[in-house]
Amino acid sequence: MNKNAIKKFAIDARNKLIASVTDKAGMLGITQDNCSEAITKGADFEVYKTAAGTEVTLNKKQCEQRRKLVDQIHARGFEAVVEEVAYTWFNRICAIRFMEVNDYMYPVRVRVLSSEKEGKNEPDVVTMAPDIDWNFTDKEKEEIIDAKMNNRLDDLFRMLFIKQCNLLHEVLPGLFEETEDYTEMLLNISFTNEDDVIRMLVDGIDEKDFNIATVDEDGKAAGQVEIIGWLYQYYNTEPKNKAFAKKTKITKEEVPAVTQLFTPDWIVRYMVENSLGRMWVEGHPDDELKSKWKYYLDEAEQEEAVQQELDKIRSEYATLKPEDIKLIDPCMGSGHILVYAFDVFMQIYENAGWSQRDAAQSIIQNNIYGLDIDDRAAQLSYFAVLMKARQYDRRILTRGIEPNVYAVQESNGINRGQLKYFGAGLTDVEKNAAVSQMEGLLNTLNDAKEYGSLLNVEDYDWKLLEKFIENTDTESQISFDTYGMDETAEQLKRLIRIGNVMAQKYEIVATNPPYAGTSNLSAKMNNFVKKNYPDSKADLFAVFIERCGEMLKKNGYQAMITMHSWMFLSSFEKLRIKLQQETIVNMTHLGARAFEEIGGEVVQTVSFVMSKRREYRYNGVYCRLLEPTTQKGKEEMFLKGENQYEAIQDNFGKIPGSPVAYWISDNFVKCFREKKVSDYGSPLEGIKTGNNDRFLRVWYEVDKTGVSLLDEKNSDEVKWIFTTKGGRFRKWYGNIEYVMYWKNNGKDIINFGGSSFYQRNNYYKSATTWTYLTSGKISFRFLGKGYFYNNKGPAVFCDSELESRLLTGFLNSNVADYIQHFLNPTLTVLPGNIRNIPCILPDKFKLTIKEIVDACIDISRKDWDSFETSWDFKRHPLISVISHNRGFIDNTTDIDLVECYTCWKNECNERFNQLKANEEKLNRIFIDIYGLQDELTPDVEDKDVTVRKADLQRDIKSLISYAVGCMFGRYSLDEEGLVLAGQPFEAHFFEASAPVCGTGFAGALGASVPIGEFYYKTDEGVKKCTYNPDKDNIIPICDEEYFSDDIVSRFCEWVKIVYGEKSLETNLDFIAKALGNKGNTSREVIRNYFLNDFFKDHCNTYSVTGSGKRPIYWLFDSGKQNGFKALIYMHRYDADTVGRVRTDYLHKAQKYVETAMQSAQYTIDNATSASEKSKATKAVTKYTKQLAEMKIYDEAIAHVANQRIEIDLDDGVKVNYAKFQGVEVAQEGKKALKVDLLAKI
Secondary structure (H helix, E strand, O other), rough: OOOHHHHHHHHHHHHHHHHHHHHHHHOEEOOOEEEEOOOOOOOOEEEEEEOOOEEEEEEEHHHHHHHHHHHHHHHHOOHHHHHHHHHHHHHHHHHHHHHHHOOOOOOOOOOOOOOOOOHHHHHHHHHHHOOOOOOOOOOHHHHHHHHHOOOOHHHHHHHHHHHHHHHHHHOOOOOOOOOHHHHHHHOOOOOOOOOHHHHHHHHOOHHHOOOOOOOOOOOEEOHHHHHHHHHHHOHHHHHHHHHHHOOOOOOOOOOOHHOOOOHHHHHHHHHHHHHHHHHHHOOOOHHHHHHHOOOOOOOOOOOHHHHHHHHHHHHHHHOOHHHHHOOOEEEOOOOOHHHHHHHHHHHHHHOOOOHHHHHHHHHEEEHHHEEEOOOHHHHHHHHHHHHHHHHHOOHHHHHHHOOOOEEEEOOOOOOHHHEEEEOOOOOOOHHHHHHHHHHHHHHHHHHHHHHHHHHHOOOOOOHHHHHHHOOOOOOOOOOOHHHHHHHHHHHHEEEEEEEEHHHOEEEEEEEEEOOEHHHHHHHHHEEEEEEHHHOOOOOHHHHHHHHHHHHHHEEEEEEEEEEEHHHOOOHHHHHHHHHHEEEEEEEEEEEEEOOOOOOOOOOOOEEEEOOOOOOOOOEEEEEOOOOOOOHHHHHHHHHOOOEEEEEEHHHHHOOOOOOOOOOOOOOOOOOOOHHEHOOOOOEEOOOOOHHHHHHHHHHHHHHHHHOOOOOOOOOOOOOEEEOOOOOOOOOOOOOOOEEEHHHHHHHHHHOOOOEOOEEEEEOOOEEEEEEEEOOOOEEEEEOOOOEEEEEOEEEEEOOOHHHHHHHHHHHHHHHHHHHHHHHOOOOOHHHHHHHHOOOOOOHHHHHHHEEEEEOOOOHHHHHHHHEEEEEEOOOOHHHHHHHHHHOOOOOOOOOOOHHHHHHHHEEEEHHHHOOOOOOOHHHHHHHHHOOOOOOOOOOOOHHHOOOOOOOOHHHHHHHHHHHHHHOOOEEOOEOOOOOOOOHHHHHHOOOOOEEEEHHHHOOOOEEEOOOOEEEEEEEEEEEEEOOOOOOOOHHHHHHOOOOOHHHHHHHHHHHHHHHHHHHHHHHHHHHHOOOOOOOHHHHHHHHHHHOHHHHHHHHHHHHOOOEEOOEEEEEEOOOOOOOEEEEEEHOOOOOOHHHHHHHHHHHHHHHHHHHHHHHHHHHHHHHHOHHHHHHHHHHHHHHHHHHHHHHHHHHHHHHHHHHHOOOOOOHHHHHHHOOOOOOEEEOOEEEEEEEOOEEOO
């Protein structure tokens, strides 16, 4: 089945039909803004002005249809009515396509949309009319002949299509309602137009996808249900996206679209075979019948007492006849579950000796029931069930049997005042009872579209209510009150049928309920579930778990596929305890990617079958299919019987929170008698700031002088305290990236509405933190005292550092990870999940554990601090290795960078291997302590070791970044760590302008220094800089070396100073090769890197997951032509920086380019070599584009320079960066051009 083709058709068809219906409405004088009044009225006609300004005359019938259309638009809105009409015709077109492909057409088997003759576009119905046995009237025959003679074939096609729909109304009234209404007026279809819906369907989707005889590669039927379900799901694609994109609550009209999810076929089979099939074969054992059910799971061996109880129940099943078993899908969607249930029922009937024809009728009348909130889905289910019956009984459509599948309807519009006119012929007692019950039903179904099948309808006397509606007493009381009685009667009959289905109890309930957090739904729905389903109120799927149980008879089977979070999350603990009163027969734990349409880890599911009875010590069968990452892979694992477990449900209650941890051993259960993590520390939720944009920054955004660890002695001048916020998978130490605003001891944030602090009593305690949202293993990091912990990075606080370190060691072990994942195999890891982990720390192991943990933390800290995004970064490792490896690097004045990298690589490998070995030691210790040798091995995979190995390109790029930091004074070759990050340049550096300088802090009075050199200040006096920082905080990046402080020349100078002059060219070649950029020489390669990739890499380095890019070096960039680029350092910016960029660099660059262009033009004019002329011509073209770009850029930068914009580092990068973007430059005769001064991030 080509799902891409089906999806394309469904989406395109919806848009096409909506546009067509809107156009047709406009031709009736109806638009989204206005329903025009008639400009002329006659006895049997009316004239309206169309949306195009022309006039249209409508006959009496059309006028009545138009009035009904206008009434609907006034009641429900233009968009809703257009959507409904479009979908109505979409349903009918798809249904007719299915019927014609399978030769099911009524009353004559003739194709309506296509032709049996291959390559013929004209539908057979057009070709054969009027010689089709459709009982054409004489007038219709004349119209057919006239249309053919005048070649109005599309008009003829539309007429015949509507005629076919009216004929199908006789046998499929639930889908083909009478078209003598406004929907007929709004239909506009064509078979000659290749872009119309008909051709899109016939040509776009392979006919075999509709054919029930088609089988897939596994031998399964691929037609019918699959195509109907996918068409329904894909048609809802854009409405679903639209509903999710908006930030308001999901309305009842949007619920069907946002919760639609087509259930995988094999899961449907699993659910039906293990509920309906199980009930029958348990009462009527038949191995041959059971062998037909590929997904049936045999029951596990039971204890003798349990088996005796089961035998009693099965003796009750043995009394059931096929027609006694009622199955309902209360969220039926397109009817996938019902249709497969039909097949299984048919097998049961045949097993009991019924003919297929009689069985098909009985199944529709007695066995299959369905409900949905969506009228459109109900139409599809109705159609799907009847088409399935048609496979077994060729005359089923003419028997007048209607399936018991309904869309839940509201009673809001019922005229209750007319109830007193019903019930003619009943006694007063009967009539009073009927009125009372009818009022009760109407009250229950008020706003029923909000709640759907969640509503619990009382089991009224349905036969009495039917009798009550049958007869009215209005003959002697005709009045305004009795107007519309017939319509009221029809509405009441429908509500009675729906109410009956909602009220009765069933042997089997099987469904895939909607997945939707109730907090995103309407206030009515929220209040309803809180009142009626408090134990499952968090999500609709959980509410339906409860509701489906209510719909079951005792000993009935409940089969569902839901999100798996109810099995583990603390918010569903009460639901789990309630479900302990039922028995899990078997379960298929699917995890992520069970639906091929949904990628990622968010939707993790489980399918299960429960029995409405409490069978103590029942041994259930559980299939754990988490590992395969595809729908097909999970199915294959299921069929092979791999990863199957048996578990006694009662054992779940022995574990804190009663998670459905079916895969754990008896040994493992014993662990929960021991101490828990909460006995050693307090796992607490992190701080909620209420506004992260206001109170959180990445530490390198702000002035370093205001940053500190938390201390009881902090002065009021401390603005920012280090704060962890989860982060990437990293164990032991690191992810220290954020700071939180804490001036005046946090007065602003504490008093801010929406903020919350669960850690107030633990501010100064040691802690270990983790990331609360993770798709894989959890990683814990010891940070000790002095940090705040954000709600995205909760923490365990301990009274002593020893306990904190021991807990970090245990929680990073595979034992803790194993326990945590069965307690809570979801993406969210909350403090409550950590609190309940059993934690065994025998005294005799504590010293050994601490020594290993200390080593792990130390290794991880050294790794973290090796890169400049760490606050404690000292010096780039390709420099620091020089002093660490004196034996290997003997000549420190002439150093080969290759040797430095080799040393660094060895250091990284040693660190990596040591950490891995340490972690395996810890795992071995805890596996022995917990006795889990049969479940776990101590091995650690390389991917789970969270220190970095050397990476040549990454490490060379970081070396370049460090060099740029030295250029700006952020770092220095003379000092370790951060130097300038917010302080004035003069506070640390100065350029000697006289022979004698350096008084006060700068050094002893009268110190003599050479003029023009750069010096840095120390407590001992002034010292000459090994490498001079840039004085004006502007470093140009040009495609040629126009400036003395050109970035490439400055970098080459830096390499020469660090590694020596003799090895300069060798080292530049090594750097260039590692970068891999284009260029004929090493300097050219490095220049191209600065021009094209440096800023991009810088943004990636200075970015944090969830917060985006936070560059501290800003790139002034004129555009794609590389006319002008210059870096500045954000922390040294002042109000004159932009002006200096313009006058000292941009204008000079323009002159340099002009001169270069003149030189190239001279070459063109005077050179005799063709290659020289060609090269010069290309240069002129490049320079021309650059000058044009720089001219516009100059106008923009002049505007900003004149403003002398100030920035506040406390505002962070996002706010400050935006001040230089989107500058408008006027263009003569054109719209103003918006120019960004800085490269986009």
